[in-house]
Amino acid sequence: MDREERYAYGLKVLNEVDGEAGQRVVASLADVSPELGHQVVAWAFGDMYARPELSPRDRQLVTLGVLTALGGCEIELDVHLNAALNVGLTATEIAEALLHSAVYAGMPRAVNATLVAKKVFAERGIPPVQNLS
Amino acid sequence: MDREERYAYGLKVLNEVDGEAGQRVVASLADVSPELGHQVVAWAFGDMYARPELSPRDRQLVTLGVLTALGGCEIELDVHLNAALNVGLTATEIAEALLHSAVYAGMPRAVNATLVAKKVFAERGIPPVQNLS
Amino acid sequence: MDREERYAYGLKVLNEVDGEAGQRVVASLADVSPELGHQVVAWAFGDMYARPELSPRDRQLVTLGVLTALGGCEIELDVHLNAALNVGLTATEIAEALLHSAVYAGMPRAVNATLVAKKVFAERGIPPVQNLS
Amino acid sequence: MDREERYAYGLKVLNEVDGEAGQRVVASLADVSPELGHQVVAWAFGDMYARPELSPRDRQLVTLGVLTALGGCEIELDVHLNAALNVGLTATEIAEALLHSAVYAGMPRAVNATLVAKKVFAERGIPPVQNLS
Amino acid sequence: MDREERYAYGLKVLNEVDGEAGQRVVASLADVSPELGHQVVAWAFGDMYARPELSPRDRQLVTLGVLTALGGCEIELDVHLNAALNVGLTATEIAEALLHSAVYAGMPRAVNATLVAKKVFAERGIPPVQNLS
Amino acid sequence: MDREERYAYGLKVLNEVDGEAGQRVVASLADVSPELGHQVVAWAFGDMYARPELSPRDRQLVTLGVLTALGGCEIELDVHLNAALNVGLTATEIAEALLHSAVYAGMPRAVNATLVAKKVFAERGIPPVQNLS
Numbered sequence: 001m002d003r004e005e006r007y008a009y010g011l012k013v014l015n016e017v018d019g020e021a022g023q024r025v026v027a028s029l030a031d032v033s034p035e036l037g038h039q040v041v042a043w044a045f046g047d048m049y050a051r052p053e054l055s056p057r058d059r060q061l062v063t064l065g066v067l068t069a070l071g072g073c074e075i076e077l078d079v080h081l082n083a084a085l086n087v088g089l090t091a092t093e094i095a096e097a098l099l100h101s102a103v104y105a106g107m108p109r110a111v112n113a114t115l116v117a118k119k120v121f122a123e124r125g126i127p128p129v130q131n132l133s
Numbered sequence: 134m135d136r137e138e139r140y141a142y143g144l145k146v147l148n149e150v151d152g153e154a155g156q157r158v159v160a161s162l163a164d165v166s167p168e169l170g171h172q173v174v175a176w177a178f179g180d181m182y183a184r185p186e187l188s189p190r191d192r193q194l195v196t197l198g199v200l201t202a203l204g205g206c207e208i209e210l211d212v213h214l215n216a217a218l219n220v221g222l223t224a225t226e227i228a229e230a231l232l233h234s235a236v237y238a239g240m241p242r243a244v245n246a247t248l249v250a251k252k253v254f255a256e257r258g259i260p261p262v263q264n265l266s
Numbered sequence: 267m268d269r270e271e272r273y274a275y276g277l278k279v280l281n282e283v284d285g286e287a288g289q290r291v292v293a294s295l296a297d298v299s300p301e302l303g304h305q306v307v308a309w310a311f312g313d314m315y316a317r318p319e320l321s322p323r324d325r326q327l328v329t330l331g332v333l334t335a336l337g338g339c340e341i342e343l344d345v346h347l348n349a350a351l352n353v354g355l356t357a358t359e360i361a362e363a364l365l366h367s368a369v370y371a372g373m374p375r376a377v378n379a380t381l382v383a384k385k386v387f388a389e390r391g392i393p394p395v396q397n398l399s
Numbered sequence: 400m401d402r403e404e405r406y407a408y409g410l411k412v413l414n415e416v417d418g419e420a421g422q423r424v425v426a427s428l429a430d431v432s433p434e435l436g437h438q439v440v441a442w443a444f445g446d447m448y449a450r451p452e453l454s455p456r457d458r459q460l461v462t463l464g465v466l467t468a469l470g471g472c473e474i475e476l477d478v479h480l481n482a483a484l485n486v487g488l489t490a491t492e493i494a495e496a497l498l499h500s501a502v503y504a505g506m507p508r509a510v511n512a513t514l515v516a517k518k519v520f521a522e523r524g525i526p527p528v529q530n531l532s
Numbered sequence: 533m534d535r536e537e538r539y540a541y542g543l544k545v546l547n548e549v550d551g552e553a554g555q556r557v558v559a560s561l562a563d564v565s566p567e568l569g570h571q572v573v574a575w576a577f578g579d580m581y582a583r584p585e586l587s588p589r590d591r592q593l594v595t596l597g598v599l600t601a602l603g604g605c606e607i608e609l610d611v612h613l614n615a616a617l618n619v620g621l622t623a624t625e626i627a628e629a630l631l632h633s634a635v636y637a638g639m640p641r642a643v644n645a646t647l648v649a650k651k652v653f654a655e656r657g658i659p660p661v662q663n664l665s
Numbered sequence: 666m667d668r669e670e671r672y673a674y675g676l677k678v679l680n681e682v683d684g685e686a687g688q689r690v691v692a693s694l695a696d697v698s699p700e701l702g703h704q705v706v707a708w709a710f711g712d713m714y715a716r717p718e719l720s721p722r723d724r725q726l727v728t729l730g731v732l733t734a735l736g737g738c739e740i741e742l743d744v745h746l747n748a749a750l751n752v753g754l755t756a757t758e759i760a761e762a763l764l765h766s767a768v769y770a771g772m773p774r775a776v777n778a779t780l781v782a783k784k785v786f787a788e789r790g791i792p793p794v795q796n797l798s
Contacts, residue, residue, distance in 0.1 A: 001667075025510065031527035032517035033494040035716070036501065036509060043708055044369045044506055051700070053362035053397075058327055062363045065331025066370040067507065072205035072471035075514075076370070076507040095166040096319035097328045102169065103310045104332040104342070106638040107177055108200065108209040110169060111158065115208075118165035128164035131319075134268075168317070176309055177635045184301070186628035186663075194590055195629045198597025199636040205471035209636070228432040229585035230594045235435065236576045237598040237608070239771040240443055241466065241475040243435060244424065248474075251431035261430035264585075291643065297660035298650035299627040302634065302642060310639055333640065338604035338737035341647075342640040361698040368701065372505040373709055374732065374741040376701060377690065381740075384697035394696035400534075434583070442575055443768045450567070452761035452796075457726055461762045464730025465769040475769070495718035496727045502709045503731040503741070530718075557776065563793035564783035565760040568767065568775060576772055599773065604737035607780075608773040 007038060010046025017049065017056055019086055021079040056087035061097055068101040068113040077113055081120040091121050095129045140171060143179025150182065150189055152219055154212040189220035194230055201234040201246040210246055214253040224254050228262045273304060276312025283315065283322055285352055287345040322353035327363055334367040334379040343379055347386040357387050361395045406437060409445025416448065416455055418485055420478040455486035463496050467512040468504040476512055480519040490520050494528045539570060542578025549581065549588055551618055553611040588619035593629055600633040600645040609645055613652040623653050627661045672703060675711025682714065682721055684751055686744040721752035729762050733778040734770040742778055746785040756786050760794045 001009065014022045029037035049059060063080050067073040084094050094117055102110035121129070134142065147155045162170035182192060196213050200206040217227050227250055235243035254262070267275065280288045288311075295303035315325060329346050333339040350360050360383055368376035387395070400408065413421045421444075428436035448458060462479050466472040483493050493516055501509035520528070533541065546554045554577075561569035581591060595612050599605040616626050626649055634642035653661070666674065679687045687710075694702035714724060728745050732738040749759050759782055767775035786794070 028517070029510070029513060032520060033498055033513045033528060035530050036494070036498045036513055039498070039501065039712070040506055040510070043712070047704070047708070048366065048369050051362065051365075053358055054366060058359070058363070059366050061324055061327040062331040062366050063370060065328040066335040066367050066505075069332040069335035070371065070470060070505070070507060071203060072511065073507045075511065092319055093324070095169070096317065097324070099166055099169050099172070099317075100314065100320060100325050100328050101332050102172065102638075103314050104329060104638045104640055105336065106199075106203070106634075106636045106641075107173060108203060108206045108636055109638075111162065111173070112205065112208065114162060114166045114169055118161070121165060129166060131168050172313075176313070180305070180309070181632065181635050184628065184631075186624055187632060191593055191625070191629070192632050194593040195597040195632050196636060198594040199601040199633050202598040202601035203637065204469060225585055226590070228435070229583065230590070232432055232435045232438070232583075233580065233586060233591050233594050234598050235438065235771075236580050237595060237771045237773055238602065239465075239469070239767075239769045239774075240439060241469060241472045241769055242771075244428070244439070245471065245474065247428060247432045247435055251427070254431060262432060264434050294650070295643070295646060298653060299631055299646045299661060301663050302627070302631050302646055305631070305634065306639060306643070332638075336603060336638070336640060337735060338644065339640045341644065361701070365698055365701050365704070368505075368704065370505045370507055372501075372503045372508075372731075372735070373705060374503055374735060374738045375505075377694070377705070378737065378740065380694060380698045380701055384693070387697060395698060397700050438579070442579070446571070446575070447765065447768050450761065450764075452757055453765060457758070457762070458765050460723055460726040461730040461765050462769060464727040465734040465766050468731040468734035469770065491718055492723070495716065496723070498716075499713065499719060499724050499727050500731050502713050503728060504735065560783070561776065561779060564786060565764055565779045565794060567796050568760070568764050568779055571764070571767065572772060572776070598771075602736060602771070602773060604777065605773045607777065 003042070006042040006046050009050070010041040010043070013045040013050045014041055017045070017086060018079050018083045021082045025075065025079055056083075057089055060084040060087055060089055064094065064097050064113070065101055068098055068109050069105040071109050071112065074112070074116050077116040078120060081117050082124075085120075085124065085126075091117075091126045091129050136175070139175040139179050142183070143174040143176070146178040146183045147174055150178070150220060151212055151216045154215045158208065158212055189216075190222055193217040193220055193222055197227065197230050197246070198234055201231055201242050202238040204242050204245065207245070207249050210249040211253060214250050215257075218253075218257065218259075224250075224259045224262050269308070272308040272312050275316070276307040276309070279311040279316045280307055283311070283352060284345055284349045287348045291341065291345060322349075323355055326350040326353055326355055330360065330363050330379070331367055334364055334375050335371040337375050337378065340378070340382050343382040344386060347383050348390075351386075351390065351392075357383075357392045357395050402441070405441040405445050408449070409440040409442070412444040412449045413440055416444070416485060417478050417482045420481045424474065424478055455482075456488055459483040459486055459488055460496055463493065463512070464500055467497055467500040467508050470508050470511065473511070473515050476515040477519060480516050481523075484519075484523065484525075490516075490525045490528050535574070538574040538578050541582070542573040542575070545577040545582045546573055549577070549618060550611055550615045553614045557607065557611055588615075589621055592616040592619055592621055596626065596629050596645070597633055600630055600641050601637040603641050603644065606644070606648050609648040610652060613649050614656075617652075617656065617658075623649075623658045623661050668707070671707040671711050674715070675706040675708070678710040678715045679706055682710070682751060683744050683748045686747045690740065690744055721748075722754055725749040725752055725754055726762055729759065729778070730766055733763055733766040733774050736774050736777065739777070739781050742781040743785060746782050747789075750785075750789065750791075756782075756791045756794050 026037040098113045159170040292303040425436045497512045558569040691702045
């Protein structure tokens, strides 16, 4: 694949996983760092995300762990919480994944990520998460 | 103590230390991750904060150090700067603790935490901090 | 459950998930911070890990993401890479999860975590990981 | 140099490098932590930045790397992206430095820093950055 | 004070607080970055640590919080755990401060810092820490 | 370019910049995550490092800033401190870049990176760094 084909392939993966939210981030980079937008699409999605060794649902669990731990990634959590729902994680599972992160990344990181989830769930009309146990 | 008793005890500690600011964070979690709210109250405050090995004033000094170093914890710093004042740290001591953090966490982390302190001090009508030396 | 029962329950979960590696970390804390060892067992495993909202396999994917992103967690990665294998992730899936982390946490964090995986896989006699694609 | 002379010298360096953006941050600290403002000026700029071992342009490349990696430093990136332009880095070089950071600090940190650059470039009327290659 | 006097004053403070452990770190920098050694002594200790707004004991609580949260600071924790004991914190209080950090920085950071404390306490012949509660 | 050509091109860039140190890291990944090794070579060096928008010397200044700020990157700093010398930064400039990082990332991160530089400089027979000023 050449550079344009790698981009086209990555864009297809990005659209399946992230939907509009991912495209908005890429678009926002167009006039300041078109190459960063290209790499997000062609490399992060085309080369990396599309690999068959791990399912999209599994990838999103890893991604939620990374973004929660990093902190300061509200923009990216918004995209990837939408992606998590898109690839089959339920709101309950997502809330639990962020709760689980509290053990390893501390309460503040988990609270911050959970407040982004609250916003994303509300935007998608998802009813309040309740504990199973 | 059972689960409800642990929560009730933690809530009593939380209210003494954090006042309204802490309750607001817990309330904001109610419809997205009630268990995270439960753990903040029952575990972080009931099990951990309430232990007698360290005074609340000492705990807040540690907490300010951790939150300043982590970065991206403006919501939590708001709560814990209020808590710091509630348990007896003066505005001068708090500003100095954040200044001290600059040595180990760098100037940006210290500046960011200090700007949250500026907001909290203003909300509570605390006059400008002046240097002793 | 009282304090001792919570510990006993957590220890059962810890042993199922982490095996000996987890017990070694808890034992290493016994003469410096027995309460930290208690909280790792009773809270992190008994209260949090054991919740049914997320499977152990899913939890380990999140944990690997968090620990990779934090950096400097070689001791904990050793424990949790063993745990990941114990709960059903394959070496190929684990290597891919760490590779995936590189997109969000950068190459150095992914390389460092992968070098711990190399050690753990070797200790367990796991043959070299090969790409599917 | 005494304390006041060190401050005056640092302020001269700060003004040359950061211009108004740096002064605004120092001014914002005046009523909450005047000593932190003093240290930013007298130490960070007077003692450290002014040293001849590294040019201002080189220093800003290092600073952009540090601030991008730390995350949560939007206020400081605003100041230092302006500084980077002031000391001779072009918008293309800056965008590339942030893109380069993605390899080591991950895509989210690079995207976040680049979105601050987008704002700073727009405020200064800099035309869209285009790829050379 | 001129540059040499500031260094001499900082060295006096460093020796009182850190003892030999701090001097070893400064000595280790002598042939690679004498200015970094100078700044640790003259600025971090002479200008910052020596300020009267916060007691040495309070400063060490903040420092332990920052270093635990940063992670990867085993060398610095070694110095500052010794310093914490030197300025009057007991081993029980130190272990509790690190335990408290777990709430905000997560279990791995707290475990890692506690394992450095274990080493420092052993070197100084401090008997095992026991829970009060 | 196809996958193999991208790898070959990246390897050429890697060898020019990092020399043996970079190849050792890639080789260490061969039996645990060959794809991570591939991405370091083909993407990080072939796609990103080789871009003409920023000189290798400028890239290494950014990289040193990022790796110092991240912490826990001793393996990568070893490679990139060698690379920094290979692309024309002097030992004095490198020590100064790490000193400069202390302002933004704090003293511990700067000290840790500087101690890796001490090792690398010694291995290459570089005489002690002295202050110009």
